Amino acid sequence: MTTETGRAAVGEILKRVAEEGRSALTAPEGRAVCEAYGIPTPQERLAASAAEAVARAGEIGLPVVLKIVSPDILHKTEAGGVLVGLGSEQEVADGYATILANAKAYDASARITGVQVQQMLTGGQEVIIGAVTDPSFGKIVAFGLGGVLVEVLKDVTFRLAPTSTGEALSMVDGIAAAEILNGVRGGEAVDKTALAGIVHRLSQLVTDFPQLAEVDLNPVLATGAGATAVDVRILVDPAAAAEPVRFSQDEILAAMNRIMKPAAVAVIGASAEDGKIGNSVMKNLVNGGYAGEIYPINPKAAEILDRKAYPSISDVPGDVDVAVFAIPAKFVPSALEEAGETGVAGAILVPSGFGETGNIELQNEVLAIARRHGVRILGPNIYGYYYTPENLSATFCTPYDVKGGVALSSQSGGIGMAILGFSRSAGMGVSAIVGVGNKADIDEDDLLTFFEHDDNTELVAMHLEDLKDGRAFAETAKRVSAKKPVVVLKAGRTSEGAKAAGSHTGALAGNDRVYDDILRQSGVIRAPGLNDLLEYARGVPKLPTPKGENVVIITGAGGSGVLLSDACVDNGLTLMRIPDDLDAAFREYIPPFGAAGNPVDITGGEPPSTYRNTIALGLSDDRIHSLVLGYWHTIVTPPMVFAELVADVVEEFRRKGIHKPVVASLSGDVEVEQASEHLYAHGVVAYPYTTEKPVAVLGAKYRWARSAGLLP
């Protein structure tokens, strides 16, 4: 690894650059920085005469490149100060003379230090390795193939810096054209470990020296014997070293626990008048069954919904954990001062009229007040939040009472309402629904930290348009997703979507490839769309964690088997190759013209016993880890008969301690809808009229199990 000497050498160079007020390193400085971190660059020597140039070229090996070295000539090529491909001693000697003549012609007064004689690398595979400072994620490293592949096909991958060597290798193996690095068409396989080593060291370099705003190693030439950074470009910017303010996990937990499980809630702007937000919030708190204290704050009322009202939160006799603000934006600062003085933990800022309408100043003012008082802000510009274990509906929407293990958040109120409606319609058990809106303060990583420790939460599903501090999110998500699945819908994937997000929240348009790679690195299950987010949230906790990759399809409809196979491939699932003995065992139960193998096609006219026997075999054989069922509606095995037998056999094996994910696609007349509901209620993720959805949910479960390290 990098030595202290190396670190010191880079420190020296950067100190000089800073003193000189430069924003870029010279090429020799850049190479020196690389070499200090063990990143190979082409050999080079300084020569002060033609004879010396020839001698140096002899040491390095021909062919060489010659480059003028002068503090007064910045644009070497323009000055005729670069010659490439000099292949003989004569050419080197002549080249030296040419370059000096060109330099004089370009600027007669230029001081000439000499000529750099540089090893000219030929052959090998061009790759690009770089590091940039992302406004959300901080230091990230990039890897791609050089030339047209990166430029035309955008075949490039990103990770947070620093990367482990394993992560770096996953980048080298992770681009679409990775096969090229293994050698194709008789080409030599390149040294991927050397490439990963450069990525790893570069990631360490920009972590150690955060003022390095941008580093481009382009091209890096890779051969079977190693890899060399041919051109190095380094930009420095003190602002690139700025770290966002972060709370410790303990601080986050202390505040979030009081916010999510408050003993007392004040509603600032509580109202007795129907249709007012302050009225809806009061009703939801009261009717939702929240058992803590509720203090309506309203200078003009004595009582609201049979609760004594107070003119100001300062007048409330007891402690208050949460203040819900249902007053216009302009009144928030003074009310927040008062709330801060009483020691509330959280300010739930429902009103809009802050950053989302361009009023950044007001939002910053409010945040400053909160910071001064140690208050955490949720919002502004939100519908509020629900935490069902406390029967807490601190929102102007409708109350929600189906308790369960899914915690959801949304950056947009509209999406929050879709979450609410879907959950109610599907009977999805929910622990929390939280609107984060403008995210002036509380962000997804605060929520994740709370849900991580919340025994009522099994899965976290989040809709987001941007991440204020993507690095904190990634680190938190990585920690949390090792314990509980984290599903994310990132809106603004496309440039048009990002533009719309820009007009909506003022969020910077993120490069989606960066988000995609880093979310994956963090173990997050990314949902491609809103409906997927909701279905994953509903289905993933229903399924036990698989113990291996072997998926078997058992189907009564051959046609479903084909579509289910397609869906398995689309979702990265492995269709098990059925060993002969298992094949024979399945054949015991299916008609002679049925197809064993995988899918196991039991054919359409079969009685319930055929479904039962084959499913039981699938559950009992240790080599099979998950089942995908395809049902075909027939008179012999009607939908509810199928649903009940599947629920029974799955339950029977659970009682024996055998827990495997089972999902089902039901093809048939409308009775399959009820049958699907019955199955879902019994832990089998089932849908009618689609072969895609049940497999997508299983795929999401697998993605999580893999990233959490639960699969061999």
Add this chain to the structure above:
Amino acid sequence: MTTETGRAAVGEILKRVAEEGRSALTAPEGRAVCEAYGIPTPQERLAASAAEAVARAGEIGLPVVLKIVSPDILHKTEAGGVLVGLGSEQEVADGYATILANAKAYDASARITGVQVQQMLTGGQEVIIGAVTDPSFGKIVAFGLGGVLVEVLKDVTFRLAPTSTGEALSMVDGIAAAEILNGVRGGEAVDKTALAGIVHRLSQLVTDFPQLAEVDLNPVLATGAGATAVDVRILVDPAAAAEPVRFSQDEILAAMNRIMKPAAVAVIGASAEDGKIGNSVMKNLVNGGYAGEIYPINPKAAEILDRKAYPSISDVPGDVDVAVFAIPAKFVPSALEEAGETGVAGAILVPSGFGETGNIELQNEVLAIARRHGVRILGPNIYGYYYTPENLSATFCTPYDVKGGVALSSQSGGIGMAILGFSRSAGMGVSAIVGVGNKADIDEDDLLTFFEHDDNTELVAMHLEDLKDGRAFAETAKRVSAKKPVVVLKAGRTSEGAKAAGSHTGALAGNDRVYDDILRQSGVIRAPGLNDLLEYARGVPKLPTPKGENVVIITGAGGSGVLLSDACVDNGLTLMRIPDDLDAAFREYIPPFGAAGNPVDITGGEPPSTYRNTIALGLSDDRIHSLVLGYWHTIVTPPMVFAELVADVVEEFRRKGIHKPVVASLSGDVEVEQASEHLYAHGVVAYPYTTEKPVAVLGAKYRWARSAGLLP
């Protein structure tokens, strides 16, 4: 275009190859074939001495390639008979001697004709152009970039031969890395017209000479000045010229009209016993309300369901158009003989036990009987078929009576039942549902030809696993889709899916890229999954055809706007750039902190009038062609208020003759489900809890409108 002389020259060569019983052309023959069709190949000359070789090289231009020419040396390289890159006269003279010496050493008795002096092309972009004989599609041409791009990234595209020059150009522009051909990183743009010309001429060549089983032009070198086929490999196979049996359109229509609109139907194997297939078919015909004659055929019954039964179809007094077979497979041949003798047009073979269980002989026997009598077969191994305009439910499933314009077919019974259930559940108006099963005879192109002329059908949706005659399908689909949308779900997209399809129907695993390109070339809307097939079928006919590409999103939820923008990009839709005057017009109606532009974000707290005014503006302005609505559930504008106002304003504009597609995504509590149904019933394709589906349906409509040439 190709001259008669060229055609004659190729004919001569192929005659000689056939006479000699060869399956491959020699390299000179291959080049001669190419030249005869105007496909440029490197210049070459034969030389019989070193001096002559030098002279020929001078004519062609250095560098050159030398190759031994000997009828006795097939493997030239092995014999040391090929030298490349000879750049001077001396090298050519020496090379000639070397090659001759090598040849003698390799085979002292070999007859030496001389040495071929060939132009050596350097530089330029390598591409691959080829033609193969696909078992389903016949002659197809392929185009891809040479080297790693085709090998590693599989960046290749296909079309049916012959291609027009326009289609050929669409291939050159249609690969993922097409930008490379325009010149990147200072590279020269290549002559794409020259490349398209080669594709076009090659497609003509294999069409004129169908015994050309395979032609590989690899590499073709393209520069700014033209393109040359450097290596040519041609395989011949008389079997490659075989044409499938096809019926004329008139023959198809005559038979299909009698089958779909029969005056009399016989049920062979009709039964009075509940649970028997022959009983279910009888019930569905009778209870479904079919008004034609129904003849039960059963030697052991006098009457079935109050209809006089006949021992044999031969005993039926009147003409019979359709015979539905509800008897075991082994009894089909003799019963079909009888049905054929009475002159039925169609035999509906419900029973399984034919090709799908490996009993190909029985299936072929049955087909031969049908052909002898001029009977068309539907099936075997099917659930039957529905044609609602005639109240005809010739199936053992449940009857279906929601009439409408969607015709559906499925290769699998299971998928057929999913179609039935979905249609009933969604209230989708259907003209026909047809099971095609093993497709021993009637295929999707027969159905398409009927539906093309069927005034009761507006859209055709097909589930298929293979195409017995892909070329006939593609040609028919191209014709039909110019009039009515054709939606296709091709199962077996992935290799695993194709393997499953293989075990299911014995269909050959198709290369999905071939299917994808040719289905697109045929104007077909491809559905990615079963649910998409069904939703496109339901939604696309609901939407009027757009008059242009300008899509505008109007949303009450900014968050939905972002996701709807992502969905528009995913579905190839163009978000209109709003001109200033239109922007100002929208701003008249929305709050100052709302965002105009596109999406038009009217913000969440707005009354019904804001939705109404902005939607009316979107409908009235000629520059806007389609609207995507995002609704956010609020107290101010509840779901049904939104649904009714949208239905009203859309209807109001329809009365004025303004028809634009309008789709909607509804975010809110469960009332949005009823609101979505209301909208759907009024011609607005609307869904709750998803931003993806409404846009996907609009995207499907656009894909069709573009391919049918209905958009400017």
